[in-house]
Amino acid sequence: MITSPTSDVQGTLTEQKTVQVKADAMMTKLQQQPFNARIVERIQESPDIFTLRLTFSDPELQQAYSFAPGQFNMLYLYGVGEVPISIVSDPEHPGSFDHTLRAVGRITQAMAQLKTGDYIGVRGPFGRGWPLENAQDRDLVLITGGLGCAPLVSVIHYALNRRQLYKRLVIMQGVKHSNDLIWRQQYQQWAEREDIQILLAADETGAHWPWAKGYVTNLIAQAQFDSDNCIALLCGPEVMMQTAAKQLLQRQVPEQQIWLSMERNMKCAVGHCGHCQYGAHFVCKQGPVFNYPEIKQLLSQAGF
Amino acid sequence: MRDQPHFLPRLQLQSLLDLLIAEDYQCMGPQIQSNAIVFKPFSQVTALTQGITDYQDAGHYRLQPYDSPRNFHWNCSAQLLKPYFFQAEQVLWQVEKQQDGQLVFCQTQSHQPKRAFFGVRACDIAALKLQDQHFLHSEFVDDHYAENRRNNLFIAVTCSKAGANCFCHRTSDGPAITDGYDLLLDELNEGFLLQTGSDEGERLCQQLLQTQVLEIASSEQQQQADQSLSQVRQTLFDNDDQRLQSHQSDQSQPPQFKAQQQSQQQSQQQHQQPKHLPFDPELIRQVLMQNLDHPHWQELAETCLSCGNCTSVCPTCFCSSQRDIPELDGSQAQHVRQWDSCFSQGHGYIHGYQVRGKTQLRYQQWLTHKLVNWYEQYGRSGCVGCGRCVTWCPVGIDFTQAAMQICQDNGQISGDRVRGDRVRGDRVSKDREGGHNDN
Numbered sequence: 163m164i165t166s167p168t169s170d171v172q173g174t175l176t177e178q179k180t181v182q183v184k185a186d187a188m189m190t191k192l193q194q195q196p197f198n199a200r201i202v203e204r205i206q207e208s209p210d211i212f213t214l215r216l217t218f219s220d221p222e223l224q225q226a227y228s229f230a231p232g233q234f235n236m237l238y239l240y241g242v243g244e245v246p247i248s249i250v251s252d253p254e255h256p257g258s259f260d261h262t263l264r265a266v267g268r269i270t271q272a273m274a275q276l277k278t279g280d281y282i283g284v285r286g287p288f289g290r291g292w293p294l295e296n297a298q299d300r301d302l303v304l305i306t307g308g309l310g311c312a313p314l315v316s317v318i319h320y321a322l323n324r325r326q327l328y329k330r331l332v333i334m335q336g337v338k339h340s341n342d343l344i345w346r347q348q349y350q351q352w353a354e355r356e357d358i359q360i361l362l363a364a365d366e367t368g369a370h371w372p373w374a375k376g377y378v379t380n381l382i383a384q385a386q387f388d389s390d391n392c393i394a395l396l397c398g399p400e401v402m403m404q405t406a407a408k409q410l411l412q413r414q415v416p417e418q419q420i421w422l423s424m425e426r427n428m429k430c431a432v433g434h435c436g437h438c439q440y441g442a443h444f445v446c447k448q449g450p451v452f453n454y455p456e457i458k459q460l461l462s463q464a465g466f
Numbered sequence: 467m468r469d470q471p472h473f474l475p476r477l478q479l480q481s482l483l484d485l486l487i488a489e490d491y492q493c494m495g496p497q498i499q500s501n502a503i504v505f506k507p508f509s510q511v512t513a514l515t516q517g518i519t520d521y522q523d524a525g526h527y528r529l530q531p532y533d534s535p536r537n538f539h540w541n542c543s544a545q546l547l548k549p550y551f552f553q554a555e556q557v558l559w560q561v562e563k564q565q566d567g568q569l570v571f572c573q574t575q576s577h578q579p580k581r582a583f584f585g586v587r588a589c590d591i592a593a594l595k596l597q598d599q600h601f602l603h604s605e606f607v608d609d610h611y612a613e614n615r616r617n618n619l620f621i622a623v624t625c626s627k628a629g630a631n632c633f634c635h636r637t638s639d640g641p642a643i644t645d646g647y648d649l650l651l652d653e654l655n656e657g658f659l660l661q662t663g664s665d666e667g668e669r670l671c672q673q674l675l676q677t678q679v680l681e682i683a684s685s686e687q688q689q690q691a692d693q694s695l696s697q698v699r700q701t702l703f704d705n706d707d708q709r710l711q712s713h714q715s716d717q718s719q720p721p722q723f724k725a726q727q728q729s730q731q732q733s734q735q736q737h738q739q740p741k742h743l744p745f746d747p748e749l750i751r752q753v754l755m756q757n758l759d760h761p762h763w764q765e766l767a768e769t770c771l772s773c774g775n776c777t778s779v780c781p782t783c784f785c786s787s788q789r790d791i792p793e794l795d796g797s798q799a800q801h802v803r804q805w806d807s808c809f810s811q812g813h814g815y816i817h818g819y820q821v822r823g824k825t826q827l828r829y830q831q832w833l834t835h836k837l838v839n840w841y842e843q844y845g846r847s848g849c850v851g852c853g854r855c856v857t858w859c860p861v862g863i864d865f866t867q868a869a870m871q872i873c874q875d876n877g878q879i880s881g882d883r884v885r886g887d888r889v890r891g892d893r894v895s896k897d898r899e900g901g902h903n904d905n
Binding site for chain 2: 194196197198238240241242243244266267282426427430432433435437439441442444447459464
């Protein structure tokens, strides 16, 4: 058979297109029902915090799977149910993706029993992630509280792997008790770099706590960033985020440059079940990451 | 005037039913069960409601005899159309656990027969459109809902009376039915005026014409139907006035205090006249969110049982929960979606924290979602004015009065706003508006 070079190129393009269409169809399906995923590694981060490194059993599906930092998956434990958990690994990490969970609820407590080699269901990814395109050539200010650091750790990894895209990196993390701080070694390593400022705080401190005592929001005054050219990403308890946002605004950070990751009860993750409604927003699809002006009216409002 | 005025004699209603059955439609019609009107399959018109009417008021639902051959002389049915499309319980997917622990998931498929629904009302159709917006035309399509929405025929009926809880005229969803139907019936004693609203409706109509089931509607018959609709509209506005009066006399004050204040109240009323507005979606939307600390919310919370009846009977409520039902042998599980309510304990739960721990906050969620946030989500209010939430509230809380109380105390209700925002389109005659101002 004789084929001209042009038809060859066309053939490749068609092939690529077919692959893409197939991948898109897979991703759509993946939002409608879970798919089997294997736990390739289970890492105990603290007494009640653990990370599951997962890969889809279907290699084609794993290949097609993509997500953005700040998005989440619904993790399904057989016979127990689904729970929304943010993805903490780098989107470009090949072959697997990570979820860090705290055993606090019915499903996460059961999931804490899982071991390497076990299987769970994964449905996703869902939601609007962090605006990292918008963050380029700006100082990145990350403020987290509690396990709020999990969704932002994905951003830290993402930014460090593409360090030249961003200017200063300020990482502020608050925990209730100093023992709750996970990824201590990583923080130590990051703190040694000149282009990263690390500010950590714990309400209650144990022995050998080299960081501050108190609320993380008390540290904002010490943070070094360019208010005119920064983007602040906040994640954690709402009161903490609200206080942090206020202080950032006092430091003349434009409100459009403040982003918050919200948490609400979720059942379906596709904007149908109504549980995650936050005022008029569906956190699962319009969030979980919101721009401050979108939700500032609701932030202090009980019941929403 | 009506397009294509056909007349279906009462005795020929069975012919329509027979035609639909011959066309493989499963016919669902309003029938009485446990002293309430519900939709059930039927094949003989004798199974339909006939010679009865309904009485609905806050916390009240009664069927009463009505001396007439009419089948549809009642307002909204006790049962919703909603469960036929957004099912109260739906298996979303199934999972099989294999010997080695691997999970094989399988999305369940729904297959519905062709269905024809008789006796659908303006509020039912409006509600269905809102559910469509949510489940079909938002970012994600719900496959189960989509399947249930295929191949349905709606034989709508214009309401021939207005219940005390009806307020579709305030939400612009009725009483006239303008679209969303295949066939539209206006019931007269001797039969029905029949109009078509879709290709399928037209096709069926042609069949009925060929078999000489249909007659040409006389101008008198059309006039009767028009008069009936005007009367319904008139009653709806009259009910507004009654509601307003009962609202004003029903302020939560001890009687002696009420008497002392009467003269003062009268002067206030005169000052704020004319205010005929128990329910103005556009206005309420603007005021409610600004008044979440209004003391009336607390009064409502003290009355409300947080039972969720209102959300169960609401034709637009879409909340659902999900749970896993594993087989006893541990090999399979079903993942099931069930209706949920923003009044339930689990609705606002996030690990160890209740977003809406108190009844007041739940009531606020329900009211502000329907009347405020729905606008932002779907471009209009989430209320279609059927009044079911008022009828079926065991303590008789009137949704509209609750909203009105909060708005009125803020001095936000004024005659100008009433007239400006009353309804879209031409549903209200100028005469009616004029009459209103003279009250």
